[in-house]
Amino acid sequence: MQFDAEFAVVGLGAMGSNAAWRLATRRRSVIGIERFHPGHVQGSTHGTTRIFRVACLEHPDLVPLARRSRDLFRELEHSSGLPVVSQSGAVMIGPETSDVISGTLAAAAAHGLPIERLERAALLERFPQHAGIAVDHVGVWDPEAGLAFPEHAVVAAVDAARSAGAEIFTDTRVIDIELLDGGARVATATRDFVVRQVVVTTGPWLGKLVPELPLDPQRTPMTWFDESEGADHPHGIEDFPTFIRAMDDDQWLWGHGSGDGFGIKIGPEDDPNFGPVDPDTVDRYVSARDWELVSDLVARAFPGIDPVPARTTTCMITRSPDGQFQIGRPHHDPRLIVGGGGSGHAFKHAAGIGELIAQIATGEPTLVPTDFVDPNRFLSSGMR
Ligand SMILES: Cc1cc2nc3c(=O)[nH]c(=O)nc-3n(C[C@H](O)[C@H](O)[C@H](O)COP(=O)(O)OP(=O)(O)OC[C@H]3O[C@@H](n4cnc5c(N)ncnc54)[C@H](O)[C@@H]3O)c2cc1C
Known part of the structure; x- marks a missing residue:
């Protein structure tokens, strides 16, 4: 041949x-x-942007993969002159028993990662943008995390x-x-x-x-927000770093503050509106129905942010059964x-x-x- x-x-x-x-x-x-x-x-x-984390709550064996990725991303930065990854840190917030916290702690323990555990009072002092953190919620700071482009x-x-x-x-x-x-x-x-x-x-x-592979492509709108007028706390990436936050009702929010060329981005981990799609015919138009859930969560979690998105686009997540x-x-x-x-x-x-x-x-x-x-x-x- x-x-x-x-x-x-x-x-x-x-x-x-x-x-x-x-x-x-x-x-x-x-x-x-x-x-x-x-x-x-x-x-x-x-x-x-995408969230970059090293203490990967999804599986401890992802930790070395994330670190190798970061090293290779740095090589790409060097060869292209383009920003590819930034290390501004990330905070995970939720109840001790939630996957957000227990998964992050398990990955960190398995690989001896330099994470920092934060009790609620310390969390609120360090990240005052996050309002209404429940009394039994704690935080984990991953200093190797940040953003990728x-x-x-x-x-x-x-x-x-x-x-x-x-x-x-x-x-x-x-x-x-x-x-x-x-x-x-x-x-x-x-x-x-x-x-x-x-x-x-x-x-x-x-x-x-x-x-034959079991794959489920889903339409997943992304939403960016502006600060409310007269917001009390800064929403730049240095003060409002990458986060994943479990809310009281098992909903998760993820996102990060704004920076050079990107806005305050916040999304829900799951949304019943984001259903299965054929990627060739996906509806790329984003309407108010798409941001109903995230707007409600943003209003509850971040009083300094206008809950009506300033910018939207549509993307696709391809889910595996596990x-x-x-x-x-x-x-x-x-x-x-x-x-x-x-x-x-x-x-x-x-x-x-x-x-x-x-x-x-x-x-x-x-x-x-x-x-x-x-x-x-x-x-x-x-x-x-
Ligand atoms: C809203 C959202 C938020 C996310 N947040 C994060 C996050 O914070 N952190 C994180 O790590 N991950 C995140 N992800 C997941 C991550 O972005 C994806 O898992 C990853 O980008 C998927 O890459 P891929 O190579 O599988 O697919 P793609 O990058 O889509 O690549 C597939 C490529 O194949 C090409 N292609 C398709 N069919 C053909 C064909 N017949 N012939 C030739 N080319 C073809 C397409 O044009 C495309 O370029 C997020 C995803 C979404 C949608």
Whole structure:
């Protein structure tokens, strides 16, 4: 069989741009194919900022992935001159028994992270923007946390992949992937590519190319707010850092204060209005119904912020049944690797995931155990 390259990476968003980069730095031949233009606003990786945390409450094995990601993001900053990650810290707030607090403490304990525990009085003194914190709520300060800048990161990773030798095709949609005896054919409208392995990282569209994965793309509007007139407390990122806050009624809010080029961003962890979608026909218009819940929560949690959003956009979260990613070889197939199912917390790990995909693709030891993200946990056993 005549191969066009050893690897094709399909979808150059958060995970794919980094997978292409990390494969190309290993001096392997790589083709990267992206349907739109890198840094676009059609998928899951736009809206200027993402929360970056190291004490990852979702799983302790995410801690080394976040740290590796941060180091790689710094390399991308250096190569591109664009800000990719900032370390302004983050505070988690909630009852001792909530996942926000217990998950963060478990990750910190497992890796000896330098977190700081804050009792309610200290929380209110240090972060007076947060009003109405319940009497039994506590805080955990993660000094290694902060913000990441997703559009910059994708553009920088695609450029870094190209500089390392990857051949990049933008504005090119993959319409089919056929697994062959010893390789894969990746079809676009204008030409086909034959490669030894294909990496599919098409975000909310992953289920269109690998339909057997249990993935649930959801429309997720994002909302930015302004300070109320005469607000008592400052709302810049230095005074109002990144937070995740469990409210009394099990609703979570996440967000951060404003900074250079970004506003006060606040969103709910979940909203019954944000239902499943087909990513090709998602409604990108955001209306008052979309911000009903977050406005109510903002009014209760932050009296110094105008609860009517000043800016909105629509994005998509792709949920896995257990809230963890899907990274690996479905059915242990040596021709195919998937990366997706970000479940609303994958951006901070994107460069680490790119490294993990490159390690899986080349048969190197992986930087973290992969069982908890292996797609085979959802698939019936056996090769295809
Ligand atoms: C509102 C919101 C808030 C979030 N907050 C955080 C946060 O604070 N912290 C955090 O860590 N994570 C957060 N996330 C999650 C994180 O942003 C995503 O998990 C991550 O960006 C997903 O990256 P991806 O590579 O899977 O998808 P994408 O970045 O969407 O990449 C998929 C790419 O594939 C391309 N593609 C699709 N189909 C084809 C095709 N047929 N041919 C070629 N190319 C194709 C698309 O154009 C796209 O570029 C949030 C997500 C949302 C929506």
